[in-house]
Amino acid sequence: MKKVLLFSLLVVLQAIAFGQKPRARDIGVPFDGVPGKHNAVTDVPGVEVGYSTLIAGEGPLIEGKGPVRTGVTVILPKGKTGTPYAAAWYSLNGDGELTGIPYIEDYGFGYNAIGITNTNSVGVVRDAIGQWSHSKFSQGEAVDYSFGLPIAGETWDGGLNDINGYHVKKEHVWEALESAHGGKIQEGNVGGGTGMALYDFKGGSGTASRVFEIDSVQYTLGVFIQANFGSREELTIAGVPVGKEIQDLAYIFDETRRKDGSAIVVVITDAPLLPNQLKQVAKRITHGIARTGTYSHDGSGEIFLAISTAAPKYNTAGTREAWEVIPKWHLNPIYKATVEATEEAIINVLLAADDMVGINGNAWFALPAGRLIPVLKKYNRLKE
Amino acid sequence: MKKVLLFSLLVVLQAIAFGQKPRARDIGVPFDGVPGKHNAVTDVPGVEVGYSTLIAGEGPLIEGKGPVRTGVTVILPKGKTGTPYAAAWYSLNGDGELTGIPYIEDYGFGYNAIGITNTNSVGVVRDAIGQWSHSKFSQGEAVDYSFGLPIAGETWDGGLNDINGYHVKKEHVWEALESAHGGKIQEGNVGGGTGMALYDFKGGSGTASRVFEIDSVQYTLGVFIQANFGSREELTIAGVPVGKEIQDLAYIFDETRRKDGSAIVVVITDAPLLPNQLKQVAKRITHGIARTGTYSHDGSGEIFLAISTAAPKYNTAGTREAWEVIPKWHLNPIYKATVEATEEAIINVLLAADDMVGINGNAWFALPAGRLIPVLKKYNRLKE
């Protein structure tokens, strides 16, 4: 057992030495299920993620000047091809925003990129995605980018960021879109997640994935989260009451009322599913969040998207739409993967984030792996 | 023009002479679209409808004794085969009941018969459908009748019927199920619609259908309604304010507060549609109801089902579910047919129903075709 602890600390130190923080499972947090190659939403074939991170200034807040601690994240479920994907949404807690809801609810499709940013910048991100898509289509680089109802969500970063300064501009959105890629992606203080808090530690962007078989066919499911919720005493990792064990590293904040945060969670799978099946998947994101301890506070806006990249096929005339999906009685591996990858993505955020000081000297501190490991050990939950 | 009027009256008299009342379009009510062979929900291949009508006693209400003016209607979208159908529901006005909602909402399927009865008998009808289905399955007469979440709805007939006498029994439900058939079906004071009122005329059961082409393929859509709503002054037929023109023939009722009624509407089509597309179809039933004049009162429970009999196909192992549906951009003929057939089914109820006296001498009077025709003529809306 002692060996396990030493090994875990070694992983932490090595990773830091190489300018790269360890992820949750690297230090021995036990998770069920098998992750994909990068343990990221980009393990789902074709998925691309892009960030634009805005960090500038320090000191007192001057609206319109800064300090700036914000950004925008884009997720392209089918890359830059502009082809549609099956989609469903679910609001666990409607104290947030997601554009594109009526279309997703009634027709079960999404198109183009999904943007995630701060609360006040949803509009500019929404319009900019539409404009970029139209530009791609005009240039003949995409099948159909002309659809006018883009999807953009948010969480609130006004604790660290000059949110009323409206620093996210169209060019930042386009930058995130143009730079989007598959493979390994960053986590923590990047993109829309730059200025976020999570269980009163520093929060931000996180991801995880699962691979699984249904009837001998292998599928991948990935989760991306912009995480900005929870209070310290709730934090639970692998069933262990970590938040009660680590009560220091408290945020520094200049206001009496700490505003509760939010989460945008996007689940993407290449398993072929109907929109109403994806709605059931989206509801399971709650289980993953619940495993990390929160009861989902008032004031927090937890809004979820579930996407299948295996969209229907059309005949040449466009008169028939063919779906070949997994029947409901075989969906359990998908539900299981959703819960597990959501849980892991949240813990990944905590370990990837770095301390950050923002407006008026407000600060959130990251959860140090070196502090987490002995707590897991105390409860016999550190994995060899 | 005078010729038109004479002809219409002739149709009425002939029909009555042959023990059969004319339907709305027979007397010249103008409707858009082309009806199927029987202008009934049973024009959709495979659909069967069965009734059990309970009429007994007269005079003062003695709870448990009568008078009885009630019944049960069953609609079998795929006959007695027990195979599932795609389904969606919509509540325009939730002051009513429909069992089976959670399954339809989350999974988009229905199984077996749909029952419609009076408010207090929903439970017995629900259980009896399940029991009959299981019996069919046990006898090897059906593919899969063992599903345990039957669909049953209701409207309130306590104005004419001893509704607290619970006169509908399991055997009546089975009788309706066993006697269900395709082809021509009865309308008016039959089945679950026996004791209903509509725009302060006698209401009950009604049906209509439309045939239409989408991309050179012909489809049929049928509507069945158990209609029990509206106040006289609202009644509009073909845009004509009929309720304002015919103010006599008022109901006779022993209570000061006339209870507002309800409607269960079932739309069935053989056009292949996904559950979320069927939800959009279900919403259009409101348009059809609105064309007949009501604003849908409080106290009325308007609950709708939309069904596609062209359910998905499964591979032998049951590991793949294949849908081949009509894309959203080709759905307009289906929406149009839904609105038109709903409107016509309602007017068909009015013309098919007969005067009825129930508990305590309460009475509703039918709308006489001979009264409707001159009103339509006055507004230049009688069709040649």
Next chain:
Amino acid sequence: MKKVLLFSLLVVLQAIAFGQKPRARDIGVPFDGVPGKHNAVTDVPGVEVGYSTLIAGEGPLIEGKGPVRTGVTVILPKGKTGTPYAAAWYSLNGDGELTGIPYIEDYGFGYNAIGITNTNSVGVVRDAIGQWSHSKFSQGEAVDYSFGLPIAGETWDGGLNDINGYHVKKEHVWEALESAHGGKIQEGNVGGGTGMALYDFKGGSGTASRVFEIDSVQYTLGVFIQANFGSREELTIAGVPVGKEIQDLAYIFDETRRKDGSAIVVVITDAPLLPNQLKQVAKRITHGIARTGTYSHDGSGEIFLAISTAAPKYNTAGTREAWEVIPKWHLNPIYKATVEATEEAIINVLLAADDMVGINGNAWFALPAGRLIPVLKKYNRLKE
């Protein structure tokens, strides 16, 4: 009767002579119910409406240059005070956009202005409303304008407008906000409705209201619509098949596929209602639309808001929220007013709009009152 016709035409000519087109009821279109002073949403105490109308250029479309035929409308249910209002939404047809949905759905409140614009400009309008609200709050001019989830909706004006030119800017939104007022408001080709089409006539902005009593208390309910839907043959006015009678005045359009339009409808009342009651009100907007003939096409996005300005009261500590509302069994006058005012607002759009030529010489023609009057007369539906 002949006298009626002459009078109606006189009203039309007089109104035109004085630079003001007659409204639907002025020329004798029969509507039920009693309108408020201005027959406008602004009859509800405290409601303000503002427009910014952008019309520039003519000739071929050059993206980013024009021609421009668009704008933005803002509706402030409680004026510029920034106090919240009870709200509910409903999507008849989700092929559109409305921001702010998760909060309205889960918590039943709206804050600040509601913006309506073209499809591509929803984002800029959404962010600009938030920024303006924050600015008002910062200046101490409003109780609480700092809420970050503004409501903005859209309909598509790409038939006449250079919609991919993104001509609506923050300053236009602020201009509409600053100029918002109560009392009499414009209709037709103004604000967000500038470039819209309705039943293949010129569409745009319209309004109507009703006053009614519930238990001896008088209330007002107003409707505002940005109307951009329907095909000619469907158009029904007062039950009369006007679209079939007036088949000329066809739009001029350079593309084979005419895109189906949409509608944003906002109902506001001073009657005190809970959010879930307002949801029932919102559903009745469908009845009003249905009365004008459409079955609500695919591709059209009909999205509705229902608002009560009689929001709850809070104790000083903010620990108690007190509602005093109308019980459900007294809601019928509100439902009735909603249906009637929606219907009238739509017809008001048709009569207020002017012919408009836009990109590439595309044109829609207004419905001339002089053409409508004889058609109503033919069907005996012209009101004295």
Next chain:
Amino acid sequence: MKKVLLFSLLVVLQAIAFGQKPRARDIGVPFDGVPGKHNAVTDVPGVEVGYSTLIAGEGPLIEGKGPVRTGVTVILPKGKTGTPYAAAWYSLNGDGELTGIPYIEDYGFGYNAIGITNTNSVGVVRDAIGQWSHSKFSQGEAVDYSFGLPIAGETWDGGLNDINGYHVKKEHVWEALESAHGGKIQEGNVGGGTGMALYDFKGGSGTASRVFEIDSVQYTLGVFIQANFGSREELTIAGVPVGKEIQDLAYIFDETRRKDGSAIVVVITDAPLLPNQLKQVAKRITHGIARTGTYSHDGSGEIFLAISTAAPKYNTAGTREAWEVIPKWHLNPIYKATVEATEEAIINVLLAADDMVGINGNAWFALPAGRLIPVLKKYNRLKE
């Protein structure tokens, strides 16, 4: 530490000796929050619970004969007074049934008792509740028992019970209703929960409660669950992977396909809340379920009700409905209590249930407290 373990075992032995099994917190399972007097839904003033338990026969299944392992549970949120309560519902997983949904969804009220039984008996329970309510009202024993849309839910007990024998009758429902009481209530193999399974241990009925303050006012929230879900390897208690640690005590079952179960959860509080607030409460039940480990399988029907007994007040004329509720920004203690009490009620089921043998010798075994205690200890989660 050793002392803790000994004490816990002592509690177990004592309780068994006195014919009463210990509850989860008695043996040292750690839970957050403070329970009410009986740690039961009946801690909420006025709430009554009644059971009718049907256990008869053994050996092979003969449909209609038995063996019988079923029953019915009734929950009366406001006792036998027949007064309405505010209510909302939520379906985590729609593979189940709950009657009364349209009314609750649209109007936010429930009336009378809530019944919970086996899947096939929902109808008889639903009708019987209505009939009993009407009888109470007729006898002048209740304010208003005449409402015709009763609430009844179910979970599937066909693994142990002759479910197609339809053994639950009207008299059993009335028996449960008449015997309903407040105070201490039974858990485990009673009422509707008689034949249920939970995480592949024996399941059934369970309850828990929390007391908490909001702005110096004390409220109580109670949860009742009929629990019939989950697979062994998922079972998590206080964050500990109990299901992985206790792999024996496997059920004995004669079919290859074990049918996934369901849960009906009812949360009741005396805290005054609006229906839309109760919807947010209902969603949090998922968190409580998730804490016990399951990802909520397909085939399981998890359907929830959230109720506030502090319903609105009406003026004498019935023209005004007054609510005085807790504002949304003070709801966190209610959300927290919901999650905690749901979690505890589930673990209470496991510890209260007894081994049961049913049809064809099928058997589920209870989770012995003596087995649970050392597992909690192994993970340092046994509470002193």
